[in-house]
Amino acid sequence: xxxxxxxxxxxxxxxxxxxxxxxxxxxxxxxxxxxxxxxxxxxxxxxxxxxxxxxxxxxxxxxxxxxxxxxxxxxxxxxxxxxxxxxxxxxxxxxxxxxxxxxxxxxxxxxxxxxxxxxxxxxxxxxxxxxxxxxxxxxxxxxxxxxxxxxxxxxxxxxxxxxxxxxxxxxxxxxxxxxxxxxxxxxxxxxxxxxxxxxxxxxxxxxxxxxxxxxxxxxxxxxxxxxxxxxxxxxxxxxxxxxxxxxxxxxxxxxxxxxxxxxxxxxxxxxxxxxxxxxxxxxxx
Amino acid sequence: xxxxxxxxxxxxxxxxxxxxxxxxxxxxxxxxxxxxxxxxxxxxxxxxxxxxxxxxxxxxxxxxxxxxxxxxxxxxxxxxxxxxxxxxxxxxxxxxxxxxxxxxxxxxxxxxxxxxxxxxxxxxxxxxxxxxxxxxxxxxxxxxxxxxxxxxxxxxxxxxxxxxxxxxxxxxxxxxxxxxxxxxxxxxxxxxxxxxxxxxxxxxxxxxxxxxxxxxxxxxxxxxxxxxxxxxxxxxxxxxxxxxxxxxxxxxxxxxxxxxxxxxxxxxxxxxxxxxxxxxxxxxxxxxxxxxxxxxxxxxxxxxxxxxxxxxxx
Numbered sequence: 001x002x003x004x005x006x007x008x009x010x011x012x013x014x015x016x017x018x019x020x021x022x023x024x025x026x027x028x029x030x031x032x033x034x035x036x037x038x039x040x041x042x043x044x045x046x047x048x049x050x051x052x053x054x055x056x057x058x059x060x061x062x063x064x065x066x067x068x069x070x071x072x073x074x075x076x077x078x079x080x081x082x083x084x085x086x087x088x089x090x091x092x093x094x095x096x097x098x099x100x101x102x103x104x105x106x107x108x109x110x111x112x113x114x115x116x117x118x119x120x121x122x123x124x125x126x127x128x129x130x131x132x133x134x135x136x137x138x139x140x141x142x143x144x145x146x147x148x149x150x151x152x153x154x155x156x157x158x159x160x161x162x163x164x165x166x167x168x169x170x171x172x173x174x175x176x177x178x179x180x181x182x183x184x185x186x187x188x189x190x191x192x193x194x195x196x197x198x199x200x201x202x203x204x205x206x207x208x209x210x211x212x213x214x215x216x217x218x219x220x221x222x223x224x225x226x227x228x229x230x231x232x233x234x235x236x237x238x239x240x241x242x243x244x245x246x247x248x249x250x251x252x253x254x255x256x257x258x259x260x261x262x263x264x265x266x267x268x269x270x271x272x273x274x275x276x277x278x279x280x281x282x283x284x285x
Numbered sequence: 286x287x288x289x290x291x292x293x294x295x296x297x298x299x300x301x302x303x304x305x306x307x308x309x310x311x312x313x314x315x316x317x318x319x320x321x322x323x324x325x326x327x328x329x330x331x332x333x334x335x336x337x338x339x340x341x342x343x344x345x346x347x348x349x350x351x352x353x354x355x356x357x358x359x360x361x362x363x364x365x366x367x368x369x370x371x372x373x374x375x376x377x378x379x380x381x382x383x384x385x386x387x388x389x390x391x392x393x394x395x396x397x398x399x400x401x402x403x404x405x406x407x408x409x410x411x412x413x414x415x416x417x418x419x420x421x422x423x424x425x426x427x428x429x430x431x432x433x434x435x436x437x438x439x440x441x442x443x444x445x446x447x448x449x450x451x452x453x454x455x456x457x458x459x460x461x462x463x464x465x466x467x468x469x470x471x472x473x474x475x476x477x478x479x480x481x482x483x484x485x486x487x488x489x490x491x492x493x494x495x496x497x498x499x500x501x502x503x504x505x506x507x508x509x510x511x512x513x514x515x516x517x518x519x520x521x522x523x524x525x526x527x528x529x530x531x532x533x534x535x536x537x538x539x540x541x542x543x544x545x546x547x548x549x550x551x552x553x554x555x556x557x558x559x560x561x562x563x564x565x566x567x568x569x570x571x572x573x574x575x576x577x578x579x580x581x582x583x584x585x586x587x588x589x590x591x592x593x594x595x596x597x598x599x
Contacts, residue, residue, distance in 0.1 A: 060355060107353075107382050115353070116382040119373060125343045126378055129350020129358075132335065136311065137354065156374075159343035167335070 001219040003283035005048065009215050010283075012082060013043035014275035017244045018268060019078030019091055025264040027095035030103070033254040035075035037179045037212070037239040038146055042079040044218045045144055054084040057111045063141050064130045066115040068123025069148035069177065070104040071256070076113065077101050085112035121154030123147070124174060128164045131172040131232075142226075146175045150182030152193040158203070164232040165204030172232040173225040177212065179241035181252045200234045212237025244271055289452040292484075293391040295427035296448045297322025299434035300359060300389075301329040307438050312389075313348055313360040315341045320450075321361040321391040345371040348386045349378035357385060357438060363397075364390035364447055368409035379443045380416040386444075387437045393423065393447035394535030395568045395576050396485055405568030411540025413445040414513040420466065421513040423447040425487035428457035429510055432464030440466060447484065449535075451573045454488045469516035475505030478591045479523040479530045483509045483542050486533040486561075489577075492584035493533075497591055504591055512542055517549045524554040529594035531559045533587050538562040557597035559590040 016039045024030035046052070050063045067076045074094065081088045086100075093099030100109040104118025114130075117123040127145035134141050151157060164172055176196060184190045193199075200207045206228040210217040218237075225233035241255070242248030245267040259267055304310050304326055311333045318324040318336065327334035337344035341362050348358040360367070367375070367390045379386045390409060397405045413421045422437070422444065424430040430448060437444040456472070472487065473494055482490035487508045494504045505523055509516065524530055530550065532543035543560030550556055563580050577583055 064353075066350075115350070116377070119377045121342075122346045122349075122374060122378050125346030125374075126350035126353075128343075129347035129352075130354055131350075132347065133351045133354025133356050136333075136351075136356065139354070156340075156342045156346070159338075159340035160346075163337060163340070163343055163347065166338075 001216050006215045007278060007281060007283040009043050009047055010278040011275065012047055013039045014271060014278055015082055016043055016075065016078040018271045019081065019088070020074040021245065021259065021264060021267050021271065023074040023077060023091050023094040024258045026092040028258045029095050030074055030258060031071040031256045032074065033241040033248060034069060034148060034177060034179065035072040036243045036245060036248065037241050038072060038075050038177050039243065040213050040215065041146065041175055041218055041237060042075055044215055046079050046083050049222055050144065052112070054112065057085055061139060061141055064114045064127070064143045066123045066127040066143065066145040067105055067117055068127065068145050069120065069151050070117030070123065073103065073105050076105055080112040120151045121156035124157055124160040127172060128160050128169055131169040132167055134171055135169065142171045142173065144173050146177060149176055149178045149180065149187050149193060149196065152176065152196065153191045161200060161203040161205065168230050169232045170229050173222065174232065174234045176234060176236045177239050178236050179239045181241045181255065183255050185252055196236050204231055206231050206233040207236065209236045209238065212239035213243060244274060246270055288455040290427040290455055291450060291452045292424050292427055292430040292448040293322045293450060295430035296389055296391065296434060297325030299431040300326035303435055303438055304330050304333065307357065309355060309357045310438060311335065311351065311356050311358050313337055313344050313358055315339055315344050315362040315366065317362055321389065323361045341366045341371040342374045345374035346378040349384050352384045352386045357387070359387045359389045361389040361391065363404060364393035364406035364409045365404055368413050368445065369406060372412055376416050380419055383418050383442055385441050388445045389448065390445060391448045392450045394449060394485060395563065395580055396449055396451040396535060396573050398450065398573055398576065399570050401570035402567040407537040407563050407568060408540070409447055410512050410534070410536050410542060414545065418442065419513065420444040420511065422511050423484040424510050425484060425508050426453055426456040428455060428459045428462050429464060431459070432462060433510060436464050436466050449485050451485070453485050456488060467511045467514045467516060469519040470508040470510065472506040472508050475503045476527060477503045478595050479505040479507060479527045480533060480587060480591065481507045481509055481520060481530055481542065481546050482533040483512065485535050486582060489582065489584050490533050490587055493587035493591065496584055496588040502591065502595070509542060512545055515545050515549055520546055520549045521554045524550045524556045528598045529557050531561060531587060531590045531594050533561040535582060536562050537565055539565055557594045559594045561587050561590050
């Protein structure tokens, strides 16, 4: 991945992180930790991979994106707003009574949202259904989904894993946000879903484990998935929950809590600094 | 009309028949294709039938995803494992986004028979009709089942269809019968009491009407194939006209057709409503006839309830 592309993705991700913080702060409610951990992969996907058009969000031939870990809706809304599916001003209405930005993704009312989600475990099956629908109708669109590592506790994830391999859904690429934390604590303590890679391998998937904050690794893994035929791909991303906001990083208490004014200002200033660093970098030179 | 046929048989045949007309129609099953009769469709269109294995939750959410690509999926299993096991998937993957998925639930009610309580779903009307925007249908015979499948294909939105395992009399002439979603069918007019029934109980309600005739009682019989949206107007009209109602359903008396009828009449046309059905119990193993007897799903019991309802009239 060349420096210019990397810089543009990093810039978008930094903006997405600021949007996430603003949404959760404005609502005084929401899930910042797991939203911040997927900002990089969403920026990469929407900038370079997904064939979607904000002017035609319902194009039947578009690529699909399913946020199976629906509680991290702030990240989805941020990237959709940054890509022009709706105005960034809408983000401040997140979780508000008059807003179309529900606490969890609502495909009926949010432009660019391809699947309603929030109840964990359901999104991966829906993504598999979309991928099967594409194959059945001879369409070449691809389906991308993001699951949480805690979400892997759900039995339906493994039903969907079996189904996707059985029907050879090589147009399906799933990311697991392996930030290591779920609401009640570390996943290895609450319900140990590891080894995640071996499980998906045993279910017949193409498995890759990467650093979910490294654009080169994301790029390589997505290309590998694109080239893999006959089986679905899973990209297990080692990530940092709360990535980019120092006091939120790796802190389970920030799974579903909103910052106060002081914390918001501090977080925003850290994220702005990170953005300035990206803008000043010589990646593109 | 001496012919008898299970509505699940008609379901499988209708899928195959209309599959030839609607090329977007696809069928999902959870390792029960032989019993749900989707195997009939599979035989005709093997590449449009997807077995999901014994994983109903996944099947329902997969159907949701399929529908977003323009296909019309029918997802099938026993009522217990669709409305029961996969309730939350139906609510959140299909109901909430109001997706165009059809749920073909067979083996509803106690007439499942020998398999017993774990497989006899007596709660599906109740839980399905509490989902906003869900259409809930239970056809009375094979003709109506075929017509309901066609109507479900043509309607855009989620539909739950309940079919039965056991053979039931064919009541309607296939060439003449017109099915309208949400509209009750007056099977017989009457002036003293109205029997409101659905599914397997419609034929039995008609027998009850004959028994009542011997006692000089003139009972109307209404077939409510669509429990939701309910034909409130028709039910209120008959409440006003006959002054008493008895409901009959192969379901718990809590939450099903009887409850829906009570909800319809209580505000505007309050009349006595007695509910024949399973009285808040689980099912049990047995052959169909003794099961119907055991739970009081008989013409004699409906007739008794009609007399009691008439006695309650002011």
